[in-house]
Amino acid sequence: MFGWVVLGLVVALVAYGIATYNGLVAGRNQVGNGWKQIDVQLKRRHDLIPNLVEVAKDYMGYEQETLKQVIAARNDAMNAQGPAATGAAEAQLAGALGKFFALAESYPELKANDNVRSLMEELTSTENKIAFARQHYNDSVMAQNNRIEQFPSNVVARFGGFGPHEYFEVPEAETAPVKVSLR
Amino acid sequence: MSTVVGSGIAATDFLGAARRNRRNTVTLVVVMIGIGAVLAYLLGAVIEAGEGDPRFNPAASGVGFGFAMIMIAISLVWTLIALKAGDRIVLRLVGAREVGVDEAPQLHNVVEEMAIAAGIPKPRVAIIETDALNAFATGMSRDRAAIAVTRGLLNTLNREELQAVVGHEMGHVLNLDVRYGTAVGVFVGLIALLADGILRLGRFGRMGRGRGNDKGGGLQLVLLILLIVAAILAPLAAKLVQMAISRQREYLADATSARLTRNPLALISALEKLGASGVPFAQANRAVQHLFIVNPFRDFSAKASALMSTHPALAERIARLRNLG
Incomplete structure (x- = not known):
């Protein structure tokens, strides 16, 4: 009788261990996939920017400085590695883009251009996608980190070598509204 | 709080x-x-x-x-x-036509944004040619879903409101409604x-x-x-239980939209526009009325929270959204 109870407990324990381990693997994959989603959108933004700047050049002759800033920020962002560095570089880029969008407001011909309009929509959408992908990534990271830190799943996590993941954080610059100077 | x-x-x-x-x-x-x-x-x-x-x-x-x-x-x-x-039958039933990226780039973008936020594959996108303001979702699984909006909705709502409505439909897909x-x-x-x-x-x-x-x-x-x-x-x-379930799922889809967009105010203003519009929706079919964002057969104000309706009253939905915001 006692033997059966022990056996039952062992079986339950092993079953829990397997289920938790598999859950952790699924969570790690979800985090990895979430990061790839962000990467796809960041790359899309990097691809769109030169096109937009190329078209905008013809209309915004006096804003060369802003256009150069956008391109420089884009190149920095393309070279950044890992969530933390990427977050900082992308924040720079988003800031520069925000400035560009604000300036574009005062060029009606620019905004009337069909090509520019569709590029703007694509960029706006890409900005949103980045934000949503980040939201989803961070939610996945939180769920996974909770599992890794909470008892009793943390025992399985340590056994299986699961480490906590890094959040994709964006410094103040991007979250703050873009300042427009009316010189 | x-x-x-x-x-x-x-x-x-x-x-x-x-x-x-x-x-x-x-x-x-x-x-x-x-x-x-x-x-x-x-x-x-x-x-x-x-x-x-x-x-x-x-x-x-x-x-x-x-x-x-x-x-x-x-x-x-x-x-x-x-x-x-x-589940394609449903699309045909209400006269929705699948559209490509070239035809409706913004709608496609918005749907893709919401799919990313929900972490599921992008559903197919369809448009219903009517001036009525409505939208609905269909599909038995998250991998094979479709979201349709009316032409009137596309013309009336701004980008954020459209996003909130698509977020509501994405909620139906995500929650397997x-x-x-x-x-x-x-x-x-x-x-x-x-x-x-x-x-x-x-x-x-x-x-x-x-x-x-x-x-x-x-x-x-x-x-x-x-x-x-x-x-x-x-x-x-x-029948009563079915309608009660349907109303619960609407609240859940509203809450999901707010979670995905982090912008319940946009959904509130979209719902207000939908409620204010008096354009009738001729092609709607009773068999699928519970799939729409607002019931195409009812006026939303009066006894809309009555036991036999598929959707809660708009005022009640908006009140709960204000609670989230």
């Missing part, structure tokens, strides 16, 4: 609202299966009483239990079949079918097979009356 608005969800957090809602739905589905099982049990008990066995106990009728089991089994099998069969709705619809249909059959049998007196000369006959008569009352009430009760 949390204030109670109306009955039900008194939530300020999205996840809590979603959890409570899922629990409510499970309870309602269990109630639904219970109604069907009770009806089947009564039918079995009446038939067994008709056999005239003196040891018959109406509270433990073997035939009754058997019938109840069969009813539950049929419900499950039928549900599976319904889930396998068509189409699957729920189909399953529940099957239960309602089954119960109605069984009840109908019982009433028909009762009318032709086929169940009075018992000789009617011992006390088994009296017991059978009582059971028979019970059965007929149940056969009349069950379909009604099932």
Whole structure:
């Protein structure tokens, strides 16, 4: 009788261990996939920017400085590695883009251009996608980190070598509204 | 911080609202299966009483239990079949036309944004050519879903509001409401079918097979009356439960939209525009009314929270959204 109870407990324990381990693997994959989603959108933004700047050049002759800033920020962002560095570089880029969008407001011909309009929509959408992908990534990271830190799943996590993941954080610059100077 | 608005969800957090809602739905589905099982049990008990066995106990009728089991089994099998069969039919039913990226780039972008936020594959995108303001989602699984909006909606709402509406539909996809709705619809249909059959049998007196000369006959008569009352009430009760589930899922989809967009205010202003629009929706079909963001057949103000409606009153939905924001 006692033997059966022990056996039952062992079986339950092993079953829990397997289920938790598999859950952790699924969570790690979800985090990895979430990061790839962000990467796809960041790359899309990097691809769109030169096109937009190329078209905008013809209309915004006096804003060369802003256009150069956008391109420089884009190149920095393309070279950044890992969530933390990427977050900082992308924040720079988003800031520069925000400035560009604000300036574009005062060029009606620019905004009337069909090509520019569709590029703007694509960029706006890409900005949103980045934000949503980040939201989803961070939610996945939180769920996974909770599992890794909470008892009793943390025992399985340590056994299986699961480490906590890094959040994709964006410094103040991007979250703050873009300042427009009316010189 | 949390204030109670109306009955039900008194939530300020999205996840809590979603959890409570899922629990409510499970309870309602269990109630639904219970109604069907009770009806089947009564039918079995009446038939067994008709056999005239003196040891018959109406509270433990073997035939009754058997019938109840069969009813539950049929419900499950039928549900599976319904889930396998068509979801493209629904799109055709309301006259939605699938559109490519070139035709509606912004709509495609918005749908893709919401799919990313939800972490699911991008659903197919369709447009319904009408000036009415509405949107709906279909698809039995997250991998094979479609979201359709009306032309009027595209022309009237701004980008953020469109995003909120698409977020609501994405909520239906994410929460598998189409699957729920189909399953529940099957239960309602089954119960109605069984009840109908019982009433028909009762009318032709086929169940009075018992000789009617011992006390088994009296017991059978009582059971028979019970059965007929149940056969009349069950379909009604099932319908009520179905509508209650539908309303819960609408609240959940609203909460999901707010979670995905982090912008409940956009959904509020979209719902206000939808409510203010008086354009009728001619192509809508009653069979799929629960899939739309606002019920195409009702005016939303007055008794919209009545027991027989698929959607809660707009004012109530907006009040709960304000709670989240």
